[in-house]
Amino acid sequence: DGGITQSPKYLFRKEGQNVTLSCEQNLNHDAMYWYRQDPGQGLRLIYYSQIVNDFQKGDIAEGYSVSREKKESFPLTVTSAQKNPTAFYLCASSLAGGSTGELFFGEGSRLTVL
Amino acid sequence: AQSVTQPDIHITVSEGASLELRCNYSYGATPYLFWYVQSPGQGLQLLLKYFSGDTLVQGIKGFEAEFKRSQSSFNLRKPSVHWSDAAEYFCAVGAGAGSYQLTFGKGTKLSVIP
Numbered sequence: 001d002g003g004i005t006q007s008p009k010y011l012f013r014k015e016g017q018n019v020t021l022s023c024e025q026n027l028n029h030d031a032m033y034w035y036r037q038d039p040g041q042g043l044r045l046i047y048y049s050q051i052v053n054d055f056q057k058g059d060i061a062e063g064y065s066v067s068r069e070k071k072e073s074f075p076l077t078v079t080s081a082q083k084n085p086t087a088f089y090l091c092a093s094s095l096a097g098g099s100t101g102e103l104f105f106g107e108g109s110r111l112t113v114l
Numbered sequence: 115a116q117s118v119t120q121p122d123i124h125i126t127v128s129e130g131a132s133l134e135l136r137c138n139y140s141y142g143a144t145p146y147l148f149w150y151v152q153s154p155g156q157g158l159q160l161l162l163k164y165f166s167g168d169t170l171v172q173g174i175k176g177f178e179a180e181f182k183r184s185q186s187s188f189n190l191r192k193p194s195v196h197w198s199d200a201a202e203y204f205c206a207v208g209a210g211a212g213s214y215q216l217t218f219g220k221g222t223k224l225s226v227i228p
Contacts, residue, residue: 042220090157105157
């Protein structure tokens with residue numbers, strides 16, 4: 001079955017450590033996205049990528065980094081510069097631009113920084 | 115820049131009752147509008163979308179939404195709620211072709227009383 005796989009589902013880390021969240025899709029979608037979700041805040045866009053080897057900052061990119069070396073993969077690194085990294089992180093993909101096409105979401109990764 | 119307001123943070127309805135979730139948007143041109151649903155600890159699933167044409171759109175799971183330009187609204191409705199509809203619902207607005215950014219509302223949590 002086609003879809004988006006995020007791993008790990010739960011992650012605990014100490015303050016000051018970098019953390020990388022994995023996102024893989026087998027939908028053959030060009031565009032991929034990372035969103036952060038906090039209770040009562042909706043979804044906020046961290047980074048998005050329209051094609052391989054290209055990505056753009058979203059609304060809250062500070063303290064995060066991404067790469068897009070393969071069409072299927074869009075990993076997110078939460079760096080020690082992110083002041084409040086505890087959150088639920090959602091990866092998504094779409095055929096066309098997200099404003100005109102359906103976003104397909106993974107099941108999310110919950111990061112807790114101790 | 116576009117914005118979305120979902121005025122109701124939490125709504126409780128009885129099973130079998132009708133449902134209306136409110137969404138108001140702000141955008142200068144014709145918006146691309148979406149409703150997504152999220153079960154606890156899961157990703158989001160598209161319920162329905164409006165790009166143009168008939169202002170009443172049908173979605174999955176018996177949901178429908180009506181675009182009212184004069185009121186800048188895109189309210190979600192269901193005539194008879196089932197217990198399995200309990201979830202969080204997000205309205206989103208996009209700027210259309212060429213734009214990769216969706217702006218999400220903060221969500222409305224729906225509880226269903228048996």
